[in-house]
Amino acid sequence: MRRPNLDEIDENTPILSIAAAAELAGIHPQTLRQYDRIGLVEPGRTAGNTRRYSLRHVQQLREVQAMSAEGVSLEGIRRVLSLEDENAELRAEIRRLQDQVERHEDRQARVFAAGDQGVTSIRFGARPRKSNAVVVWRPKR
Structure with a gap:
């Protein structure tokens, strides 16, 4: 030490x-x-x-x-x-x-978009590239 x-x-x-x-x-x-x-x-x-x-x-x-x-x-x-x-x-x-x-x-980003390619951050209002991806976000107040 x-x-x-x-x-x-x-x-x-x-x-x-x-x-x-x-x-x-x-x-x-x-x-x-x-x-x-x-x-x-x-x-x-x-x-x-x-x-x-x-x-x-x-x-x-x-x-x-x-x-x-x-x-x-x-x-x-x-x-x-x-x-x-x-x-x-x-x-x-x-x-x-x-x-x-x-x-x-x-940054007005969704928190996560998870799909076959892994977990990524996407900008507010955008959709993930694959339709089978799961998106979790916190709504704006």
Whole structure:
């Protein structure tokens, strides 16, 4: 793992040692090692295989502690964190697709025309070349 430039550091940058992350999260370093072993957190690793945690990891560890205090099992916590990560990825994909659709709308293009030749973008008002092609568009408002 290369050293990040100060301009590149954000909440996802793994810069904290296990002792620092454990202290910020309010847990024992051995507990943090156990969480790593069972997959509750997945720290970055240096070239020497030393764990490095981000501020996002610390936030997750605090959530783990809160859920554990409420009686949620470690497997249940692992599943909740997994679903939260999946949800974040899906939201990012939705944003990416919405941006793509907006770019097509700005050009007044239909979104897709699909046929034997594959998927292509066609300009507004045009018809696909083959009559058996499927066209999907968003009507103008």
